[in-house]
Amino acid sequence: MFFGKRHVHFAFLYSSAAIALALPTAAIAGDIVGSVVDASGTRALQGAEVEIVELGRVDHAGTDGRFRFANLPAGTYTVRARYAGTEPVSATATVTADGVAHIDLLLGNAADTILIVGQRANLASAISRQRAAGTVETVLTRDAIGQFPDQNVAEAVRRAPGVNVLDDQGEGRFVSVRGLDPNLNAASINGVRIPSPESDVRSVALDTIPSELVESIEIKKTLTPDMDADTIGATIEINTTNALDRKKPFVAISAEGSYNDKTEKWSPKGSIDFSTRLGEDLGVSGGLSYYRRRFATDGVEPDGWKTADDGTVFADTLEFRDYDVTRTRLGASLSLDWRPSDTTTLFVRGLYSRFADQELRKRLIFEMDADPYAGDADHASFRSDDGEINVERDLKDRFEVQHVKTVSAGGKTETGPWKLRYEGAYSYADEQEHGSIDPITFRHKFEEPDELGVTFDYTRLGHPGYTIDNGEAAFFDPTVYEFDKIERSTLSLSKDREWSGRIDVTRSFALDTGTFDIQAGGKARLRKKTFEYTQDKYDGVEGDLTLADVLGRQSYSLADIEPVVGKEGERDLLAGGFDRFILNPIDTLYESSAADYGAKEDVYAGYLLGRYEGSALRIVGGVRVERTSNRFTGNRVETIEEGAANGDDLVVVTPVAFERRYTDWLPSLNLRYEPARDVVLRFGASKSIVRPNFGAIAPRFLVEESDDGEREGEFGNPALKPYHAWNIDLAAEYYFSTNAVVQAGFFYKDIKDFIVEGKFDGDANDPFGGSFNGIAYDEAKIPVNGDSAKVKGIELSYQQALTFLPAPLDGFLINLNYTYTDAEGRLHGEGGEPGRDIPLPASAKHTFNAVLGYEKGPLSIRLAGAHRSGYLDEIGGDAQEDRYVKSHFQFDATVKYRIVEQVQLFAEFVNLNDAPYRAYQRGPGRDRLLQSETYSWTGKFGVRAHF
Numbered sequence: 052m053f054f055g056k057r058h059v060h061f062a063f064l065y066s067s068a069a070i071a072l073a074l075p076t077a078a079i080a081g082d083i084v085g086s087v088v089d090a091s092g093t094r095a096l097q098g099a100e101v102e103i104v105e106l107g108r109v110d111h112a113g114t115d116g117r118f119r120f121a122n123l124p125a126g127t128y129t130v131r132a133r134y135a136g137t138e139p140v141s142a143t144a145t146v147t148a149d150g151v152a153h154i155d156l157l158l159g160n161a162a163d164t165i166l167i168v169g170q171r172a173n174l175a176s177a178i179s180r181q182r183a184a185g186t187v188e189t190v191l192t193r194d195a196i197g198q199f200p201d202q203n204v205a206e207a208v209r210r211a212p213g214v215n216v217l218d219d220q221g222e223g224r225f226v227s228v229r230g231l232d233p234n235l236n237a238a239s240i241n242g243v244r245i246p247s248p249e250s251d252v253r254s255v256a257l258d259t260i261p262s263e264l265v266e267s268i269e270i271k272k273t274l275t276p277d278m279d280a281d282t283i284g285a286t287i288e289i290n291t292t293n294a295l296d297r298k299k300p301f302v303a304i305s306a307e308g309s310y311n312d313k314t315e316k317w318s319p320k321g322s323i324d325f326s327t328r329l330g331e332d333l334g335v336s337g338g339l340s341y342y343r344r345r346f347a348t349d350g351v352e353p354d355g356w357k358t359a360d361d362g363t364v365f366a367d368t369l370e371f372r373d374y375d376v377t378r379t380r381l382g383a384s385l386s387l388d389w390r391p392s393d394t395t396t397l398f399v400r401g402l403y404s405r406f407a408d409q410e411l412r413k414r415l416i417f418e419m420d421a422d423p424y425a426g427d428a429d430h431a432s433f434r435s436d437d438g439e440i441n442v443e444r445d446l447k448d449r450f451e452v453q454h455v456k457t458v459s460a461g462g463k464t465e466t467g468p469w470k471l472r473y474e475g476a477y478s479y480a481d482e483q484e485h486g487s488i489d490p491i492t493f494r495h496k497f498e499e500p501d502e503l504g505v506t507f508d509y510t511r512l513g514h515p516g517y518t519i520d521n522g523e524a525a526f527f528d529p530t531v532y533e534f535d536k537i538e539r540s541t542l543s544l545s546k547d548r549e550w551s552g553r554i555d556v557t558r559s560f561a562l563d564t565g566t567f568d569i570q571a572g573g574k575a576r577l578r579k580k581t582f583e584y585t586q587d588k589y590d591g592v593e594g595d596l597t598l599a600d601v602l603g604r605q606s607y608s609l610a611d612i613e614p615v616v617g618k619e620g621e622r623d624l625l626a627g628g629f630d631r632f633i634l635n636p637i638d639t640l641y642e643s644s645a646a647d648y649g650a651k652e653d654v655y656a657g658y659l660l661g662r663y664e665g666s667a668l669r670i671v672g673g674v675r676v677e678r679t680s681n682r683f684t685g686n687r688v689e690t691i692e693e694g695a696a697n698g699d700d701l702v703v704v705t706p707v708a709f710e711r712r713y714t715d716w717l718p719s720l721n722l723r724y725e726p727a728r729d730v731v732l733r734f735g736a737s738k739s740i741v742r743p744n745f746g747a748i749a750p751r752f753l754v755e756e757s758d759d760g761e762r763e764g765e766f767g768n769p770a771l772k773p774y775h776a777w778n779i780d781l782a783a784e785y786y787f788s789t790n791a792v793v794q795a796g797f798f799y800k801d802i803k804d805f806i807v808e809g810k811f812d813g814d815a816n817d818p819f820g821g822s823f824n825g826i827a828y829d830e831a832k833i834p835v836n837g838d839s840a841k842v843k844g845i846e847l848s849y850q851q852a853l854t855f856l857p858a859p860l861d862g863f864l865i866n867l868n869y870t871y872t873d874a875e876g877r878l879h880g881e882g883g884e885p886g887r888d889i890p891l892p893a894s895a896k897h898t899f900n901a902v903l904g905y906e907k908g909p910l911s912i913r914l915a916g917a918h919r920s921g922y923l924d925e926i927g928g929d930a931q932e933d934r935y936v937k938s939h940f941q942f943d944a945t946v947k948y949r950i951v952e953q954v955q956l957f958a959e960f961v962n963l964n965d966a967p968y969r970a971y972q973r974g975p976g977r978d979r980l981l982q983s984e985t986y987s988w989t990g991k992f993g994v995r996a997h998f
Contacts, residue, residue: 251746294334307993
């Protein structure tokens, strides 16, 4: 039932039909249909502009290169096609009463392979499709032999204007558009929303999808009424190949080896993709990709920064982290496309991705109870004489698997002035762990006089070090470190499923110049997300067990962290089971109940829009309404120390549930105007919504009560409001050459109710008064809505193939883009106190990308640099506790050489400058490191063949 009342949904359809029938139409005679392909007959040229010169009517070629003009009066017309990188082509077509004229247009020179292959092909396709778009968007495409500019979807998106990528372990994963949080974007595959495998967020890690399966990526920064409105940053649409895109059978195979400098090991990768027709109007396409990458990361994480009485600045905790990671990606896609008649096209498309992550993390951890006895601006010295120094050595042995699956079926039917689109889809994602060890810990408390002395050196922000002043023999002796605990993720299972269905009806009217469309439609999205977590905590062991029994070796390059727990020793120890270990039932029950939740989110939408398109002007405007229905379940979990009758700790688990419904009216308007042939001006205005992360809104209430009655809690907040935003975009594009564009844009966003995690202490200034949903606390972390945020900025971009230069310089290509984002929000004050202004989390002020390419004959070279400035990562209790991330610049290079027409060798180098990741707090006095990771570079070498 739509919006809770069925008639509201159908009102959109009935009203559109009534309007359509009431408007006058020109005398209907016939249609012109056809296709636009490259002159070699290999590839359809999607986005090519096709115009009937005499009438000023414009259409753009679809994925299969086809175009259609309906309701044409009888007569002879000039049909002209334009596409970046080639000269326009014209032909004549004669329309008779109730007839259909067929015409195919070939662009370019059949011998000019640069039209369909390589960097220029990518550039021409992207420019043509961007120019044809009715919204502000960026398009990334692959060429006719299946080459994408980058081998990872997230890395490819990094090159687009206004886009930066947030890394995980040195790999691009989450996409930030215009400096905004990745959770403010929406992502889809073939028009189907991608659910998130991870338990608490909505954002999708795009590195799970191999680029070999992708035909194009469209980054849409403005909205039209027929689009889902759940985005503030951008809608990222990933499209796999259409079997009817190609006019000839096609197969491409690649094989490569990947070398990581830090591990000094090779990893295999291979892929195959194909497309073939099973007749003139039936085709199948698909692909398969496999990549197993082994790499390493060296990390340091200080915490608990304080200032001693003598002014010494120190961290009371310091972790040295040694990561060894193996990531395996397996992806497959399959599409079936059928054109049973000139008026109808049907499709079935599916994609499967499996992402497995084996992470081994060895740690050396220092925890100091007392302040340093000596220090200066760059050093802090501790000794066991003054207080306990706890030293832990542990190992995380985690194996995690993510799956993403989408399948969709639908089509479109065009008959006379009517167009009908219909689609049903199912998408699924999960993240699973079964038996991960996180971690197994051995420790020793150095608490006797002269037992241990250590000095920490903070001179280099990214690489703090330590020196053992005394007690070295015991510190490095593995037999000193006794078993402390095992935490086993017996089950961690996040599932996210969505069923969706949509229908769109369009009625077209032929005007004296151009066309006018009335379009209406409805969509239902039924989503269910669950998270189940079971953790077994063992804090005792029968018999003696020390680090010496599971000893391994480090691969860490920043410091000496041996002795360490070894993977082989740990796995041998646990191979026989956990019978000798003593389970802590209280902690096990607490952890196993606290994280579980269930969420149902049903969104019913309807819209009505009008679209005018002439030779110079296109207007799309209308309104969308979305009705959201939520039901959340979770647990209230409270631990009371010595609260049981026998004096043991007591865990109380109470199931809770919340429901809510709300409706949003979301208008939008887009204008595209060409005041001159090579100039495009754009305007976009829309209202959009982003719903809270599931982990923030789920009713999970975790409270621990100590012996003295102090209660600390972490809460989900079912009362969180969604983000709401008004979005304004202005853009100007100048296509000053057949393969060139320069563009500039301005954007502004007014965001209400943005979400941050707040820290509350239950005092008089606490807006919750020390009680949340009836649960008392003394300290708590609660996600809350902020007041408002303003985001404004500019985007500048320049792309060109420098073919006007004399040989051999005419092979150069250049792509430069820069984005400035000013994103500020205001937190609510407490107890009537004024709030404070903050930059929005994950919003980078400056983003810059530069690509210099060279393509001449068999040689292709591509140098790419990506920069983003620092940003606020997490909100702390006050400004000094806020977590920031340092600026990042990464340099990559690609070299390709074509041996023969069908075979190409390639080499790709990622992060050649060994750009690190660093998070920190701002002073006082100096930046205080919170996390530093280094990755070194990765090289990929291989061969690609196509037939």
